[in-house]
Amino acid sequence: MTIPLQNPPLYTRAAFATSDANAEAVRAVERWPAWPNGALALVGPEGCGKSHLATIWTERAGAAVWRPEIALADLAGRPILVEDADRAGDETLFHLINRATLDGGLLLTSRLRPTAWACALPDLRSRLNALTTAEIDEPDDALLIALLEAQFRERLRRPAPDLYEYLLKRMPRSVAAVRETVRLLDEAAGEQGRPLNRLLAREVLDAVEADLGDALDD
Template identity: 50%
Template sequence: MTAAPQQHMFVTGTRQAARQRRVVPRIHQVIPKPRVATRRPGAASLVNRSCASVGWTRRMTRQLRLELRRPGSFSRRDFITGPSNAQAIAALDLWPAWPGGALALFGPAGIGKTHLAREWATRANAVVLDRLAPDVAAAAGRPVLLEDVDQGVDNEALFHLINMAAREGGGLLLTAREAPVAWRTELPDLPSRLHALLVAEIEEPDDEVLEGVLKKFFRERSIRAPKEVYPYLLRRMERSIPYAREIVKRLDEAADDEQRPISRILARQILEDDSENLDLFDG
């Protein structure tokens, strides 16, 4: 009879211990996160970021302008005409009534010979031959374009092409920097053929042509230059079409680099830089 209370006390004690275990609060240790020191960007950092942003903007602007550039064209309407090339254009328009079926077009480098020659080739359905290895057989009965002849050509092939030009369906347009009488030849019978050619010269560009090509080169870069830039450049720049292309390119790049519009002041800066460089070489 005495064992039962002990058992009851054991069970009761066990339950009380269980309750105590359940009600004992769990203590969680909170470990604070380390504070990361932050620092506001200084003036130098802001300048670097600003410069990087400006550089990116300039690159994107230049890339967009390059993508917007208009492709080159050999059409007659895109050729700038003036007194300096009027004779050449008139001679080309005599086709197919050229004496002997051939014409030699000559003038300085970059003056527009290729433009006019390619326009004629398209109009005449001419075959364009390689001057170093002209395929004479492929030219039979067709008009032919042969460029830069005074820079080196197969003399025998040229001799045959001149003879073939007078035949039905034939024709021959030659381009060069110098007149045919100045071309070097090794074939004895060739000089007499060259001297008999109809010739047309494209002279150094006049103001009308130079202003026209400047506007064309600006237009190809999607740039609208102020009107006062043109007379300023015409009075001071080298009078050649390649230089006109170069000056437009440099004005475009300088305007992008300096984030300023194309103006007479910027044009003066470019021309003065050229003058200083020439003085260095002259010295």
């Protein structure tokens, strides 16, 4: 029997991997409470670290996290985080953006820039177009290696040092691919009782490479 060992993910500033791909977004978030008009939109592809960075800000600012079932009146006077803000609804966004300065700050996350969000209210459109936006780019090599290290560390694994460069050449270049690749290697090493090295990685990736790419494209 293989018992999977894994540390819970850490959403602290120390655990957040920084590179050229996200450094400007980090600086933008850390400028709070000096955001223009009290609001900032944090955008980037799925799994790029938006929620991690937003959680760091939420802890620092003492912010509330808005959800559809929460009445806006109950959040008055507090900084607010809205995840997937492009789905929050026109009335909600209009109200929150108007109150951002009074409430102490508003952080909105999305995969799309605010200028691309669908909205039917002309007054909201003008506000979305004017929002200050911080964008996280697709991960570069430095960020992918840092994410690989963090994922292996969460699973209490210490791979061979040369494994990281090898994986960069073989796996799809995305955060989702990092997570799935580490999961597959962790399971293979545990089931086979083998060290995490290039030989194991080649066998695993040769067996699943096509399926891995298809799954991440879905």
